[in-house]
Amino acid sequence: MSEPVLSARALRKSYPSGDGRLEVLRGVDLDIAAGESVSIRGESGSGKSTLLNLLAGLDSPDTGSVSWAGSTDTGAGRRAAFLGMVFQSFYLVPELDALANVLLARRILGRLDPAARTRARDLLARVGLAERAHHLPAHLSGGERQRVALARALMNSPRLILADEPTGNLDEQTGGGVIELLLSLCVSADAALVLVTHNAAHAARTRRSLLLTSGTLGAGRA
Amino acid sequence: MPWYLHLALRQLFPTGRRFPFFTLISTLGVALGVALLIIVMGVMGGFAYEIRHMIVDTEGEVQIVARSPIPDYRALMRKIDSVPGVEAATPYARDAVMLKFGDKAAFPMLRGLDLDSVSRVTQLGEYVRVGSLDDLDDDSIILSAQLAVSIGARVGDTVEVYSPLIINKLAADSVFLPREVRVVGILEIGHQQLDSSTAYGTIRLAQDLYGLGSTVHGLDVRIKPGMNEDDVVARINAVLPDDIRALSWQDSFSEFLWVLNLERNMIFFLLLFIVIVAAFSVTSSLLISVVRKTREIGLLGALGGKPVHVAACFCAQGLFIGVLGSVAGLALGLTALAFRNNVVLWITRVTQHPEVLRRYYQFSELPSHTSGATVALIVALTIVISTLAGLLPAWKAASLKPVEALRSE
Ligand SMILES: Nc1ncnc2c1ncn2[C@@H]1O[C@H](COP(=O)(O)OP(=O)(O)O)[C@@H](O)[C@H]1O
Numbered sequence: 001m002s003e004p005v006l007s008a009r010a011l012r013k014s015y016p017s018g019d020g021r022l023e024v025l026r027g028v029d030l031d032i033a034a035g036e037s038v039s040i041r042g043e044s045g046s047g048k049s050t051l052l053n054l055l056a057g058l059d060s061p062d063t064g065s066v067s068w069a070g071s072t073d074t075g076a077g078r079r080a081a082f083l084g085m086v087f088q089s090f091y092l093v094p095e096l097d098a099l100a101n102v103l104l105a106r107r108i109l110g111r112l113d114p115a116a117r118t119r120a121r122d123l124l125a126r127v128g129l130a131e132r133a134h135h136l137p138a139h140l141s142g143g144e145r146q147r148v149a150l151a152r153a154l155m156n157s158p159r160l161i162l163a164d165e166p167t168g169n170l171d172e173q174t175g176g177g178v179i180e181l182l183l184s185l186c187v188s189a190d191a192a193l194v195l196v197t198h199n200a201a202h203a204a205r206t207r208r209s210l211l212l213t214s215g216t217l218g219a220g221r222a
Numbered sequence: 223m224p225w226y227l228h229l230a231l232r233q234l235f236p237t238g239r240r241f242p243f244f245t246l247i248s249t250l251g252v253a254l255g256v257a258l259l260i261i262v263m264g265v266m267g268g269f270a271y272e273i274r275h276m277i278v279d280t281e282g283e284v285q286i287v288a289r290s291p292i293p294d295y296r297a298l299m300r301k302i303d304s305v306p307g308v309e310a311a312t313p314y315a316r317d318a319v320m321l322k323f324g325d326k327a328a329f330p331m332l333r334g335l336d337l338d339s340v341s342r343v344t345q346l347g348e349y350v351r352v353g354s355l356d357d358l359d360d361d362s363i364i365l366s367a368q369l370a371v372s373i374g375a376r377v378g379d380t381v382e383v384y385s386p387l388i389i390n391k392l393a394a395d396s397v398f399l400p401r402e403v404r405v406v407g408i409l410e411i412g413h414q415q416l417d418s419s420t421a422y423g424t425i426r427l428a429q430d431l432y433g434l435g436s437t438v439h440g441l442d443v444r445i446k447p448g449m450n451e452d453d454v455v456a457r458i459n460a461v462l463p464d465d466i467r468a469l470s471w472q473d474s475f476s477e478f479l480w481v482l483n484l485e486r487n488m489i490f491f492l493l494l495f496i497v498i499v500a501a502f503s504v505t506s507s508l509l510i511s512v513v514r515k516t517r518e519i520g521l522l523g524a525l526g527g528k529p530v531h532v533a534a535c536f537c538a539q540g541l542f543i544g545v546l547g548s549v550a551g552l553a554l555g556l557t558a559l560a561f562r563n564n565v566v567l568w569i570t571r572v573t574q575h576p577e578v579l580r581r582y583y584q585f586s587e588l589p590s591h592t593s594g595a596t597v598a599l600i601v602a603l604t605i606v607i608s609t610l611a612g613l614l615p616a617w618k619a620a621s622l623k624p625v626e627a628l629r630s631e
């Protein structure tokens with residue numbers, strides 16, 4: 001097997017809580033192969049977001065290590081090119097229209113050329129928002145906003161997508177559509193996917209299902 | 223364009239909205255401060271500029287002064303004339319006299335002019351409102367406007383001039399008779415002080431009155447346009463004997479100019495506080511915006527934005543407001559300066575005291591002179607201050623941890 005896109009070893013993370021510490025992650029190991037899709041389920045407060053943030057390099061573990069494609073450099077400079085993130089609350093920049101929100105990912109990478117604009121428009125077309133390119137987030141529905149966020153996450157052709165309950169703020173039907181889109185986009189972009197979700201049906205659509213309980217990852221009972 | 227500048231611009235001018243409140247109010251605050259600085263500095267610069275004009279027009283750019291009267295001034299004139307950068311020189315004799323007309327007296331300075339050379343150095347002729355400089359001879363004088371009014375003399379009247387030597391003569395018990403001279407002109411420069419207490423006669427009249435014989439008190443020198451005054455002064459000094467010195471008009475009026483400068487600097491400093499206060503409001507608005515946008519700032523981190531660039535995004539907003547405010551303030555201030563006399567006229571008309579203003583003000587019109595250096599200084603300081611205003615919000619934004627920012631609800 002080729003080198004994993006993402007690899008986490010013995011991740012531990014605790015937060016100060018009252019007098020003691022709240023042990024959220026107690027030794028998490030995870031390997032994601034190139035193009036693989038994995039779902040992580042777990043109760044609310046079980047540490048799914050904490051884990052995802054560690055995998056994204058947004059936070060550092062107490063002990064353990066995260067490496068992207070074999071390298072432990074998980075800094076901001078590398079993040080822009082290596083991975084894309086999708087969140088429950090979309091997090092679009094309200095002052096930017098849909099197209100500019102997608103392009104923002106590329107601007108941060110620092111390479112805005114005509115080809116990038118073409119790609120952003122293509123991605124918006126892929127998520128069915130070709131006609132809404134110049135609409136502000138405020139004028140888009142929840143499902144549409146999340147689809148803009150999907151396009152933004154894929155803008156820099158990342159090798160990995162981290163999605164934290166992307167359907168949490170959407171109704172059943174819209175959410176189902178977003179998951180379909182997410183999975184097919186990842187397949188066609190050959191990007192690996194880590195999908196945190198509550199929804200068993202959504203989890204079942206990924207190649208591998210994991211469950212986070214008591215701070216450790218185990219095989220999910222799909 | 224780097225992403226943080228693009229985002230800063232978009233936050234000030236969101237797509238599809240014309241001019242959001244925050245941008246409008248912040249820019250307006252800065253603009254008002256800049257406009258006021260431009261207007262006040264313009265008018266104060268105008269006063270200084272007019273004073274310079276009056277001094278140079280009536281006495282040339284350089285004065286030659288001596289400890290004792292200069293005997294062979296013609297030779298000195300030729301010597302100075304040949305210094306590179308010198309246009310012309312003219313001798314003068316100057317002292318206080320008593321002027322009497324009817325039962326009214328005044329104590330002006332009387333300047334003796336060499337009619338052959340004075341017009342090559344000064345523009346006095348242009349300021350003669352009634353009569354003419356050409357009518358001047360050894361038995362006539364020209365009065366400054368306020369002086370003529372105060373003793374009630376007009377062109378054609380005969381006035382008595384008493385020499386300052388009267389004291390010596392009185393001490394020696396000798397009889398002293400005043401010199402009777404005709405008024406042949408009224409001169410108005412436009413500066414209350416200069417117009418209230420100066421009279422002009424020929425150099426021979428002055429030499430007689432001051433007992434100078436054929437000596438003079440000094441020379442006025444005009445330098446060629448575009449020459450550096452200090453250079454020419456240095457060159458003249460190099461050819462002068464030790465007890466005779468050349469002074470630029472800045473040197474001659476250094477105390478006056480120093481006070482003028484001090485006044486300007488103080489006012490500048492005080493008015494700058496308006497810009498600083500405006501900058502504080504920019505800071506507080508940006509701080510609010512950082513708090514409101516916490517989660518988006520977290521998102522920028524998740525997208526791979528570096529904290530220093532997130533900081534730059536907020537600093538840049540301060541910078542843009544500074545640039546915008548400077549431009550708007552400059553336009554506003556220069557427009558106000560262009561219409562300043564209409565405004566003054568309107569005020570005096572409403573308050574119905576146009577002549578009072580003239581009597582107590584130094585000038586008959588509100589002067590204005592805006593130097594490029596002053597404008598550059600105002601704009602540069604405004605932009606620096608506005609950028610500094612973004613510093614605290616920027617630091618706040620950069621110190622937000624993406625994880626915590628994203629968690630905040
Ligand atoms: N910054 C923090 N400080 C203190 N406690 C935290 C912090 N972040 C998360 N937690 C706690 O860690 C636990 C896991 O949180 P989280 O990873 O968000 O769970 P999930 O995403 O599975 O719902 C929760 O009990 C939460 O209260």
Ligand SMILES: [Mg+2]
Binds near residue numbers: 048049050164
């Ligand atoms: Mg969560």
